[in-house]
Amino acid sequence: MSNYSAFEIIGPKMVGPSSSHTAGAARLGRVASKLVIGKIEKVEFHLHGSFAKTYKGHGTDRALMAGLLGMKEDDENLKYSLEIAKENGIEYQFIEDDLGEVHPNTVKFIIYQREGKDVEIMGSSIGGGNIKVIEINGMKLEFVGQYPTLITKHLDSPGVVSKITKILSDHNINIAFMSVFRQDKGQDALMVIESDNKLDEALVEAINTSSENIKEVYIIEGL
Numbered sequence: 001m002s003n004y005s006a007f008e009i010i011g012p013k014m015v016g017p018s019s020s021h022t023a024g025a026a027r028l029g030r031v032a033s034k035l036v037i038g039k040i041e042k043v044e045f046h047l048h049g050s051f052a053k054t055y056k057g058h059g060t061d062r063a064l065m066a067g068l069l070g071m072k073e074d075d076e077n078l079k080y081s082l083e084i085a086k087e088n089g090i091e092y093q094f095i096e097d098d099l100g101e102v103h104p105n106t107v108k109f110i111i112y113q114r115e116g117k118d119v120e121i122m123g124s125s126i127g128g129g130n131i132k133v134i135e136i137n138g139m140k141l142e143f144v145g146q147y148p149t150l151i152t153k154h155l156d157s158p159g160v161v162s163k164i165t166k167i168l169s170d171h172n173i174n175i176a177f178m179s180v181f182r183q184d185k186g187q188d189a190l191m192v193i194e195s196d197n198k199l200d201e202a203l204v205e206a207i208n209t210s211s212e213n214i215k216e217v218y219i220i221e222g223l
Contacts, residue, residue, distance in 0.1 A: 021051070021058035021105065024125025026078065027223050028107060029067020031123065031133055031145055034220045036068075038115030042091040043068060049104030051125075052096035061094050064107060073129065102134065131223070139190050141181045147194035149220040150203070155213040156182045156189040163210045164191065171206070173197045188215070 045064055047055055055061050063073070066081035069088075077084065085092055099106050103124035111119040122135040132144050136151070143149055150168075154160045161180065168175060174196040182189035199219045207217050 021054060021060045021125065022063045022078075023073040023129035024105065024127075024131050025051075025060045025063035025107070026067040026071065026073040027129065027131045027145065028123045028125060028133075029064045029109075030070065030072070030223065031067075031131070031220055032109045032111065032119070032121045033068050033070050034218055035119045035121060035136065036111060036113060038113040040068070040088075040090050040111055041114045042112040043093075044110040045092065045094045046097040046099065046108040046110065047094060048097055048099040048102060048106040048108075051105050051107055055094060064109075065092065068109070068111075103132070106134075108135075136190065139181060139183060139188065141190050141192055142179070143192045143194060143220075145220055145223040147176055148197065148199045148222045150191075150193040150195065150199055150207075151216075151218045151220065152191045152193075152207060152214060153216040154189055154191065154211070155215070156184075156186055157213050160211055160213050161191060164193075164207055164214075167203065167206050167210060168193070168195075171203055173199065173203070 045061070051060055062079055062081045065085050066075065066078040069081055069084060071078055071081065099108055099122065103126055105125040106122065108120065108122040113119065120137050121133065123131055123133040126132050130144065132142060134140065134142055152164060165175070175193055176196050177194040178191070180189055180191045204217045204219060208214055
């Protein structure tokens with residue numbers, strides 16, 4: 001018999017009928033928002049499995065957009081997120097899709113920015129409001145967003161990882177979990193560091209300027 005926490009059974013404080021389809025969806029949207037640098041012009045939500053079949057009835061569409069606009073799952077404005085997006089000039093489209101061998105509550109965001117590169121992120125709502133991010137800009141990775149999380153995209157070359165971890169040490173940041181994902185030897189790699197400490201923009205600046213092999217740095221606040 002599986003063991004479940006009270007949080008998984010009851011779910012988090014939220015607006016909406018379902019922790020998986022509403023709270024988890026809002027959290028996925030909020031993670032996606034952290035990868036956006038410019039103003040959002042348009043977003044496509046590619047919905048898989050159960051998300052695709054029930055997104056209107058469970059408010060998943062509004063929750064995904066609310067998160068992307070920076071709202072938390074208990075924000076009373078969540079129910080108006082689509083209208084707020086229109087007021088801000090954001091075009092959007094919800095597309096039923098087959099995203100492969102993934103959790104049935106999975107979404108892929110394709111975010112078009114007015115300035116900067118487009119962003120793609122894919123993640124799943126795995127129950128009780130918990131999430132798992134599984135892909136960023138076509139590269140596979142995995143993190144759950146429960147801790148303050150640092151994500152770097154860098155060239156897979158000697159010394160880059162040690163420079164980043166030294167900067168964390170210099171800023172008194174304790175690493176809880178760390179994983180490195182790469183496309184191939186010598187190509188782009190993603191490093192995910194989940195921390196026990198709050199992460200700030202000074203850390204981002206220090207990492208960005210530490211090596212010409214650092215391409216992108218993001219901070220995801222603990223959800």
